[in-house]
Amino acid sequence: xxxxxxxxxxxxxxxxxxxxxxxxxxxxxxxxxxxxxxxxxxxxxxxxxxxxxxxxxxxxxxxxxxxxxxxxxxxxxxxxxxxxxxxxxxxxxxxxxxxxxxxxxxxxxxxxxxxxxxxxxxxxxxxxxxxxxxxxxxxxxxxxxxxxxxxxxxxxxxxxxxxxxxxxxxxxxxxxxxxxxxxxxxxxxxxxxxxxxxxxxxxxxxxxxxxxxxxxxxxxxxxxxxxxxxxxxxxxxxxxxxxxxxxx
Numbered sequence: 001x002x003x004x005x006x007x008x009x010x011x012x013x014x015x016x017x018x019x020x021x022x023x024x025x026x027x028x029x030x031x032x033x034x035x036x037x038x039x040x041x042x043x044x045x046x047x048x049x050x051x052x053x054x055x056x057x058x059x060x061x062x063x064x065x066x067x068x069x070x071x072x073x074x075x076x077x078x079x080x081x082x083x084x085x086x087x088x089x090x091x092x093x094x095x096x097x098x099x100x101x102x103x104x105x106x107x108x109x110x111x112x113x114x115x116x117x118x119x120x121x122x123x124x125x126x127x128x129x130x131x132x133x134x135x136x137x138x139x140x141x142x143x144x145x146x147x148x149x150x151x152x153x154x155x156x157x158x159x160x161x162x163x164x165x166x167x168x169x170x171x172x173x174x175x176x177x178x179x180x181x182x183x184x185x186x187x188x189x190x191x192x193x194x195x196x197x198x199x200x201x202x203x204x205x206x207x208x209x210x211x212x213x214x215x216x217x218x219x220x221x222x223x224x225x226x227x228x229x230x231x232x233x234x235x236x237x238x239x240x241x242x243x244x245x246x247x248x
Contacts, residue, residue, distance in 0.1 A: 008040075020037065157219035
């Protein structure tokens with residue numbers, strides 16, 4: 001796809017695998033661009049299903065972002081869990097929100113100070129009183145958790161992840177800021193996995209989910225599970241042994 005569209009790439013065409021995005025500055029120009037893009041498919045005997053195509057639209061979701069004439073913005077579904085989080089009504093719900101937010105605390109500047117009024121409500125002997133200060137910092141923490149950065153090609157990405165018995169969570173970082181969050185519940189058979197297998201499942205989940213960001217880019221994966229270190233070391237030793245034996 002990149003080869004056949006090479007003359008038009010980054011001029012009015014963006015291609016990712018079998019997804020083709022055609023963009024233009026005017027309706028007249030767009031008609032010409034559409035003709036060239038479709039004619040290129042025809043010349044190479046490639047086909048697109050009409051029901052999977054959208055034409056003459058002002059906004060589109062593409063590779064996890066909303067693209068429009070105003071520019072590129074974050075897909076609202078990425079941060080929907082955070083933005084729709086309701087005001088906690090008891091200590092249990094405060095614990096639940098702080099548990100989610102705390103997972104990403106390393107990415108939120110002055111996290112402890114912002115969370116302090118809510119953390120105080122979780123202490124023993126303190127009456128639950130959701131005051132104006134709690135509300136202010138609750139909204140501020142939600143705002144900071146949804147301030148995502150647009151991906152940049154050629155930069156080094158970082159993936160942090162965690163695997164728990166009730167689900168997986170991961171975050172994609174760039175320049176110390178969040179590109180995307182994601183999580184998923186475990187499947188029934190995954191509940192029987194040992195811990196190191198679950199950690200590997202989380203890595204595979206993150207790499208598959210964000211392959212459109214990571215393909216061809218440099219990235220690091222950070223783990224808090226030490227046993228994975230020895231898995232990777234053993235694989236590295238195995239590769240070296242094969243090289244010494246003359247095996248590919």
